[in-house]
Amino acid sequence: MSNNASSLFKENENCWQTSQATHATPLIDGANYYRALHKAICNAKRSIFIVGWDIDSRIRLLRGDEEKNASAPSVISELLKWKAEQNENIKIYLLRWDSSLAFFSQREMWAKEVWDNKTPDNVKTTLDSTIPMGGSQHQKIVVIDDEIAFSGGMDVSTNRWDTREHLIDQPERVGPDGPHGPLHDVQVLTSGPIVESFAQLVRWRWDRINEQKATPFSPVKSTGSGVPPSWPNNFPPSMADLPCAVARTIPFMDGVEPVQEVRRMLLDLIAQAERFIFIENQFTTRQEIAEALNARLKACPELQVIIVSSYEPKGKFESEAYWASRIDFKRILENGVDDNRVKVTYSTLTNEAGESIQKRVHSKVMSIDDRYLVIGSSNISNRSMSLDTEVDLVFAGDTSQNQQDIIRVRHDLLAEHTGRAIEQVEQIFKSPDPLNNLINDQAPHGYQLAEVRDDQFTNKAWQPVFSSLSDPEKPLIAPIQMSNGKVVGVGNPKQKTIVFMMIALLILVLGGLIFWAGHSIPWLTADNLEQFLQDTRGTMWVIPTICVIYIIAGLVFFPVTVLSLAVAAVYGPIWGPVYGMLGALLSSATLFGLGHLMGIKGLRKMGGAKVQAVDDKFKDSGVVGVAVIRLIPIAPFSLVNLVAGISSIGLVQFLAGTFLGMFPPMIAKGLVGDSLGKIFTNPSPETIGYLVAGIAFWALMIYVCQKLARMYQLKKADAS
Missing domain, CATH: 3.30.870.10 (Endonuclease Chain A)
Incomplete structure (x- = not known):
């Protein structure tokens, strides 16, 4: 040696x-x-x-x-x-x-x-x-x-x-x-x-x-026997x-x-x-x-x-x-x-x-x-x-x-x-x-x-399977030789790819369930559902029906705007917004509680920067911040509800901000939804005029809300 x-x-x-x-x-x-x-x-x-x-x-x-x-x-x-x-x-x-x-x-x-x-x-x-x-x-x-x-x-x-x-x-x-x-x-x-x-x-x-x-590479030449400055x-x-x-x-x-x-x-x-x-x-x-x-x-x-x-x-x-x-x-x-x-x-x-x-x-x-x-x-x-x-x-x-x-x-x-x-x-x-x-x-x-x-800790029964996956000597998928003779390695799927694959799989499963339900449950048709909603008008079942529909729609991330327009088309420009607001608040409270149960670890990890942006709004502005988010959505309705559950804002504050931010646009949606329904059943200059006025009112409200939100943010920034 x-x-x-x-x-x-x-x-x-x-x-x-x-x-x-x-x-x-x-x-x-x-x-x-x-x-x-x-x-x-x-x-x-x-x-x-x-x-x-x-x-x-x-x-x-x-x-x-x-x-x-x-x-x-x-x-x-x-x-x-x-x-x-x-x-x-x-x-x-x-x-x-x-x-x-x-x-x-x-x-x-x-x-x-x-x-x-x-x-x-x-x-x-x-x-x-x-x-x-x-x-x-x-x-x-x-x-x-x-x-x-x-x-x-x-x-x-x-x-x-x-x-x-x-x-x-x-x-x-x-x-x-x-x-x-x-x-x-x-x-x-x-x-x-x-x-x-x-x-x-x-x-x-x-x-x-x-x-x-x-x-x-650019080291600084040593000036002595001591340690370098960054030590x-x-x-x-x-x-x-x-x-x-x-x-x-x-x-x-x-x-x-x-x-x-x-x-x-x-x-x-x-x-x-x-x-x-x-x-x-x-x-x-x-x-x-x-x-x-x-x-x-x-x-x-x-x-x-x-x-x-x-x-x-x-x-x-x-x-x-x-x-x-x-x-x-x-x-x-x-x-x-x-x-x-x-x-x-x-x-x-x-x-x-x-x-x-x-x-x-x-x-x-x-x-x-x-x-x-x-x-x-x-x-x-x-x-x-x-x-x-x-x-x-x-x-x-x-x-x-x-x-x-x-x-x-x-x-x-x-x-x-x-x-x-x-x-x-x-x-x-x-x-x-x-x-x-x-x-x-x-x-x-x-x-x-x-x-x-x-x-x-183990009887070694599953050792061959788990060792081959967790402690392999070679890639799980061998390199592929291309037609030009070049050998190309197969890497791990990127983290983003995994997330998108999971989302796609979830959509596929939900779509499959909806398709299965539409073909396997005889009464589950669009005509029957519309008739069911029409039948609830003036009955004790109208409010429970609306609430259940909004909760289910929130859980599957169904657009709340589309749902509100549909409710207004069935129940009219007055009761449509009232019922829609009630359903939206209940859906918000449900998903708020679900977000709280999911906790920061899971939800923040999945949502990334979008979740952080919503939470920052909550922390900065409280009730007003929630109202601004509802007026000028920076994230889907259901995601906002989930994020609120892990933020520092309380449920009462969150629902108050939701009401302030959603009720004015809900009135506009009521006019638009009611007009849409009447155009299909009784097209006339009057119904078309109502539709145009409703859309204009909706656009005006969005514009005014943006201005007000901008003024509030500038005022808050100046104060800080």
């Missing part, structure tokens, strides 16, 4: 580029990463690149007193807007995966539109939909001013923030979707020559899918002058040759191990890696291996694809090896009150003795080795100081997982049996490592 650890790195084989990190510091857990990222964005002067599986505009980077006392906004979208407005020459690029159906409910809807609406023109957003069907954009990179880079396992996404204490009760551990449990993750911050590799990578990702190319000074470097390599997974994409540098790097690293391999990873399913670990354990009698992952799965896909496969991974790993030499574990806490909680592990870290440290985005899964886009940063221990830096990171992480001080872990690793000394005699009420028992 070579004394020079970095000699293992082979460009275009197990890595893309080799380089050096002048300064580096691991950022352990979300609170630290978000705090460092916030400071670095505040320091930025020329450019910011963020590439992620997700970039959620709602995420708060700071919490508690730090958030209250900050001079810059905490929410990521507000922070980037602030930075872009503060410095009009700065260029900000956001590249996020255009996610698939599997993550539809977990992601912010209409992400590009949201970011474009929230930020100025020098913030550019794009969604990458070029990843093969079943794969994902999984790299997590931030490059600032081409002088510092963040990379690792963390996104700016929901359910990521937590402190290193991973408390059972943590009020600040709440995101846009509500509270979440403890989560552990690792990112690394670097400066020096290595940043150019990440700068090239993010520009390549951006330029291949955008006509408007990113700003060229967050609240996180001083803990490592220095480390040789390193960048390893990627790139799947087949149009015009791109696939690479599996991560897979080859991990296999080569494992083959170098002699005494201790430490792994923490979200998923461990890749049997090839289990076989390599097992072979190395058998070849090196002194070698010990510990893996730290999560305790329980989230949902059927995780239990049947990842936890079922972890059973196989563990079986292969331990085959023919003494149990005392290998442990697959999770980190758990039981406090003095008997409350228990398990830390969810999302990090992707591996250390090999004191020679190598990997911090990256790659899971030990099939998809991370071949189908997703991944990037790992691998540090090599060429000098004694490099080796001490690598060891310190390992001890720091194991101290967190076992509830010990770093000094205690250091002493344990001086013993001949560090693995079992780590597991034994752990603090009774701190975090402890316990061995996984995955058979309690």
Whole structure:
């Protein structure tokens, strides 16, 4: 074995580029990463690149007193807007995966539109939909001013923030979707020559899918041995002058040759191990890696291996694809090896009150003795080795100081997982049996490592089905060879496409039901319905009938104007508007309640900017705002009712505004609807004149309402 650890790195084989990190510091857990990222964005002067599986505009980077006392906004979208407005020459690029159906409910809807609406023109957003069907954009990179880079396992996404204490009760551990449990993750911050590799990578990702190319690489020449100006000074470097390599997974994409540098790097690293391999990873399913670990354990009698992952799965896909496969991974790993030499574990806490909680592990870290440290985005899964886009940063221990830096990171992480001080872990690793000394005699009420028992979560019956969908090695749909010989990949459907397909499916189902009802229910004909309405005139059933019709029409988003015209045609210009107004109010109240039950999460996610526009009107203007929306509709009648249910306005205020905004136009609709009905039964100059007058009155009312609304908005703006 070579004394020079970095000699293992082979460009275009197990890595893309080799380089050096002048300064580096691991950022352990979300609170630290978000705090460092916030400071670095505040320091930025020329450019910011963020590439992620997700970039959620709602995420708060700071919490508690730090958030209250900050001079810059905490929410990521507000922070980037602030930075872009503060410095009009700065260029900000956001590249996020255009996610698939599997993550539809977990992601912010209409992400590009949201970011474009929230930020100025020098913030550019794009969604990458070029990843093969079943794969994902999984790299997590931030490059600032081409002088510092963040990379690792963390996104700016929901359910990521937590402190290193991973408390059972943590009020600040709440995101846009509500509270979440403890989560552990690792990112690394670097400066020096290595940043150019990440700068090239993010520009390549951006330029291949955008006509408007990113700003060229432009680092500021270093003026000394200190950290660059954009480095967050609240996180001083803990490592220095480390040789390193960048390893990627790139799947087949149009015009791109696939690479599996991560897979080859991990296999080569494992083959170098002699005494201790430490792994923490979200998923461990890749049997090839289990076989390599097992072979190395058998070849090196002194070698010990510990893996730290999560305790329980989230949902059927995780239990049947990842936890079922972890059973196989563990079986292969331990085959023919003494149990005392290998442990697959999770980190758990039981406090003095008997409350228990398990830390969810999302990090992707591996250390090999004191020679190598990997911090990256790659899971030990099939998809991370071949189908997703991944990037790992691998540090090599060429000098004694490099080796001490690598060891310190390992001890720091194991101290967190076992509830010990770093000094205690250091002493344990001086013993001949560090693995079992780590597991034994752990603090009774701190975090402890316990061995996984995955058979309690799955009987593996559905493993073949769910693994093929959730953890595939190849695209779910193979690339297609065209007649001209070109091979074209089939990507995941875009988020917009999924939404439109769902809407089309809903319309198709409703249309099918209406068609079926029209042909299967003998009495359900237009003539019978008209006769039924006519028969209710002057009876006790008129009001219940109108109310039921308006409620049903509201639920299926039937245009309220068409319905009001029809009611006026049947009941006349006086009672038609009265009945129509009553039905509209009841329909509004019904959908208001439905919107309240649906909640912000579902409705706001589906409606995107249109929902936000309606809600902003409610917040700004109350009853008057509702009246303005009803007079000058900015969204369909039913959507306004649903959005009102999740807004800050009350039901009484909403109905009052609805009445004020709808009753004047309802009178005009009564004249028009009544005239339309009479034209068909008794066409005469008088009825035609009524129709023309009604339409003119309606148009005049819309014009006057627009003027009044504009005057009100200008007056309110002047007052504020």
